Amino acid sequence: MSSRVEHPAAGYRKIFETVEELNEPIPAEVTGVMPSWLGGSLLRMGPGLFEVGDEPFYHLFDGQALMHKFDLKSGQVTYYRKFIRTDAYVRAMTENRVVISEFGTAAYPDPCKNIFSRFFTYFRGIEVTDNCLVNIYPIGEDFYAVTETNYITKVDPDSLETLSKVDLCKYLSVNGVTAHPHVDADGAVYNIGNCFGKNMSLAYNIVKIPPAQKGEFGLEVKLFGMTDNYFVFVEQPVKINLLKFLSSWSITGATYMDCFESNDSMGTWFHLATKDPAGYVSSHKFRTSAFNLFHHINTYEDEGFIVVDLCAWKGHDFVYNYLYLANLKQEWEEVKKAAMRAPQPEVRRYVLPLDIHREEQGRNLVSLSYTTATAVLHRDGTIWLEPEVLYSCPRQAFEFPQINYSLCRGKKYSFAYGLGLNHFIPDRIVKLNVQTKETWVWQEEECYPSEPLFVPTPGAAEEDAGTTQPVSNILSKKFYCLQHLKHVKIHFTLILVIFKL
Numbered sequence: 321m322s323s324r325v326e327h328p329a330a331g332y333r334k335i336f337e338t339v340e341e342l343n344e345p346i347p348a349e350v351t352g353v354m355p356s357w358l359g360g361s362l363l364r365m366g367p368g369l370f371e372v373g374d375e376p377f378y379h380l381f382d383g384q385a386l387m388h389k390f391d392l393k394s395g396q397v398t399y400y401r402k403f404i405r406t407d408a409y410v411r412a413m414t415e416n417r418v419v420i421s422e423f424g425t426a427a428y429p430d431p432c433k434n435i436f437s438r439f440f441t442y443f444r445g446i447e448v449t450d451n452c453l454v455n456i457y458p459i460g461e462d463f464y465a466v467t468e469t470n471y472i473t474k475v476d477p478d479s480l481e482t483l484s485k486v487d488l489c490k491y492l493s494v495n496g497v498t499a500h501p502h503v504d505a506d507g508a509v510y511n512i513g514n515c516f517g518k519n520m521s522l523a524y525n526i527v528k529i530p531p532a533q534k535g536e537f538g539l540e541v542k543l544f545g546m547t548d549n550y551f552v553f554v555e556q557p558v559k560i561n562l563l564k565f566l567s568s569w570s571i572t573g574a575t576y577m578d579c580f581e582s583n584d585s586m587g588t589w590f591h592l593a594t595k596d597p598a599g600y601v602s603s604h605k606f607r608t609s610a611f612n613l614f615h616h617i618n619t620y621e622d623e624g625f626i627v628v629d630l631c632a633w634k635g636h637d638f639v640y641n642y643l644y645l646a647n648l649k650q651e652w653e654e655v656k657k658a659a660m661r662a663p664q665p666e667v668r669r670y671v672l673p674l675d676i677h678r679e680e681q682g683r684n685l686v687s688l689s690y691t692t693a694t695a696v697l698h699r700d701g702t703i704w705l706e707p708e709v710l711y712s713c714p715r716q717a718f719e720f721p722q723i724n725y726s727l728c729r730g731k732k733y734s735f736a737y738g739l740g741l742n743h744f745i746p747d748r749i750v751k752l753n754v755q756t757k758e759t760w761v762w763q764e765e766e767c768y769p770s771e772p773l774f775v776p777t778p779g780a781a782e783e784d785a786g787t788t789q790p791v792s793n794i795l796s797k798k799f800y801c802l803q804h805l806k807h808v809k810i811h812f813t814l815i816l817v818i819f820k821l
Contacts, residue, residue, distance in 0.1 A: 325747060327652045331766045332745045336380075336649055338370045345391065345398040354395045357778050362390040363477060365465055366770065367453050368403060370645065373416035379424025379577065380643040384409045385453035385465060385473075387480050404465050404473055405482035408451040420449045424577040424644060450485055454499035459509055459529055466499045488513075494525055498543040500615075502729070507531030512544045512553060522562060526551055526593060545619030545628050547730045549596070552619050552628055552672070555589040557610045557636040558582050582636045584610070590628070590672060590705065606672055606695070608705040610636040612663055617721040617736050617754075618728060625688055626672040629710065629736070629754060631719050633663035648744060656715070659743035665717035667736075667752065668707035669693050676703065690755065710754050717741035718750055720771030724783050727776065735784045737772045746770060751784070 367383020370376065377383050385404040390397060403409055411419040421427045427447075450471035456463055464472040464486070474483040488494060494513030501511040509529040514522050545552035558580055565579040590606035593599060612633035619628050633639045642662040648655065671693040673685040684694045685703070693708040711718050718738040723729070734755050740748035740763075748763040749772055776786040 325742060325763060325765075327655075327742075327745060327747070329766070330650075330652055332747070332768050333649050335746075335768050336370055336383075336645055338383075339368050339386070339401070341368075341386070341402045342400055345389075345400040348397040348399065350396060354392070354397075355777075356395070358775065359392050359394070361477065362388075362392070362773065363456050363463070364388040364390075364770070365453055365456050368401070369409070372412045372418055375418045376645075377418070377422060377425045378644055378646070379422070379575075379640075380645060380648065381453070381640075382422035382425045382451075382645075383453060384412065385451050385467075387456065387465060387475065389477075389480055400480060402480040404452055404475065406450045406452060406471075406473060407485065408449050420447050420451075421575055422449055422451060424575050424640075426575050448496075457501060457509075460507075460531070468499050469496045470494065492525070492527055494527065497527060500543050502544075502546040504531075504546075510546060510551070512551070522560065524553060524591075526598070543615065545616045545626075545630075546595075547619050547621045547626060549594060549621065550601075550619075550626060551593040551595065552616075552626060553591045553593070554613050554628075554630070555591060556613055557584070557586050557588060558612065558638045577640065580638055580640070582638050584636045586610070588613075590670065592626070592672070604672070604674075604676065605702045606705055607702045608670065608707070610634075611668075612637075612639045614639070615719060615721055617667070618723050618730075618733055620730050620732055621674075622688060622732055624673065624675050625686065626674065627688075627691070627732075628670045628672065630668055630670070631717070631721060631738070632666050632668045632707075633717075634666065635663045637663050639663055642744065655745065656743045659715045662715075662744070664714060665712075665719070665741070666707075666709050667711040667718050667754075669710055669754070670705050670707050671695060672705070673703065710757055711752055711759065715743050717744075718752060722772050722774045724774055724776055724786065727783060733783060737774055739769065739771050 365385060365387055367380070368386025369384035385406060387402055387404055389400045391400075408420040408422070418425055418427045448469045448471065449467070450469065450473065452465035452467045452471070452473045454467045456465045456475070458464075463475055463477045465475050466472045470488045472486050472488065474486060475481065476483055488497060492513065494515050497511045497513035501509050503509055508531045511527045511529075513525050513527055515525055516522065544554070560579050561581050564574065587610050588608050590608070592601035592604055594601060612635070613630055615631045617629040617631065619626065621627075639662060642658060647658045650658070669691055671686045671688060671691055673695050676685065676697060678697075681697045681699060684696055686693055686695050691708050694706045696704045698704055717740070719741055720739040722737040723733055723735065734753055736752045736754055738750050738752065739746050740750045740761065742748070746768050748761050749769055751760040753759070774786055780786065
């Protein structure tokens with residue numbers, strides 16, 4: 321997957337440009353043949369508005385939520401997009417300024433107010449954003465656009481209309497949940513959220529939403545691991561300073577990013593919880609050297625071990641520090657220099673032993689023949705983990721991973737699909753064999769795809785029989801469809817890539 325592709329023209333800047341929503345779906349001119357069985361609607365979320373009036377949004381995760389819809393039917397494709405009418409968006413558009421603080425952009429009081437009104441505005445308390453730009457997923461028969469706060473937004477998947485805002489705090493003991501839940505075979509939705517624990521610390525809750533109906537949903541990248549019997553949560557050396565969050569943010573106009581702190585001594589911890597009966601496994605304390613983690617690939621049980629495959633970034637330095645738009649929109653040589661300073665990415669496999677005996681101190685407890693990952697029991701009762709590296713290349717990340725979820729979630733598997741980041745710039749789609757470490761790449765000049773979505777071929781027995789569809793927000797005036805590495809061009813303003821490696 322090593323890439324020598326350069327981007328001296330800085331065409332990637334188009335990814336970070338504001339676009340307008342569409343009044344109606346746009347038809348695409350298709351040349352070539354799409355799979356006859358490939359049909360339906362593909363929904364995607366992402367940032368689409370990067371400034372309001374004269375005020376810019378500063379971080380990659382600040383742009384206002386834009387929903388994309390691709391309708392595929394009888395070999396034809398139409399595209400539609402619409403902004404989600406969140407409170408953050410509506411109020412920003414009404415007042416022509418940033419009204420609610422985002423991840424890396426602070427909102428300030430209305431400059432038209434007098435000094436006393438502005439002063440008291442700072443003391444109204446924390447106003448949490450509902451800018452649901454990260455993901456969209458089904459719960460029962462309904463669809464919700466989500467971010468990672470306590471707000472989710474119900475949307476109409478046909479018209480893309482915004483229906484209602486839901487505050488999860490009214491139903492769950494959480495301050496926020498991840499935007500990437502797991503779905504079990506029975507349709508139950510599992511997610512993990514944070515809440516206030518003892519002594520004003522942060523604790524974690526695993527949330528289960530019972531299935532409203534039978535069915536399987538193919539969801540996206542995950543922020544925690546789930547097997548048939550266990551949940552795996554990775555505690556990273558990056559924490560929210562709760563005092564700063566509760567005081568400075570609401571009083572001085574700080575942002576979420578201002579409240580994160582890195583700890584260079586705690587390392588990284590793996591926590592286990594059982595699904596049934598639900599409970600925290602306090603007897604197993606797994607630790608390893610510091611790394612950042614944003615997406616799990618897959619997690620499964622095998623012969624008394626839990627195998628955890630994930631996308632890691634080395635060290636304790638917070639990767640999000642390098643995702644400010646001012647960095648990403650620079651000239652190509654400057655983008656590369658910034659990436660040189662950032663944590664370096666790897667795809668890793670960790671193995672957690674379940675059956676642990678005190679007399680086994682000092683030796684490797686992992687006996688699986690197909691991995692070089694190790695786990696060593698120390699005197700203090702912690703198990704020190706060393707990973708097997710499945711992929712590593714300087715400043716070339718494999719991120720936003722996908723698998724054949726309906727077939728392989730929680731099971732031993734072979735193939736993962738991901739977005740290739742070249743110095744943080746997305747410029748390829750990658751297929752990785754996690755058994756052999758072989759990779760295949762789709763890449764074209766001045767094309768900047770987003771995360772893939774694996775669609776299995778109906779009735780196929782092979783794990784990798786299907787298509788992989790990544791979509792980007794704002795790209796060149798082309799729309800690509802790739803199957804069996806043969807081009808199917810569609811003249812369009814977005815990109816869709818479907819490929820079978």
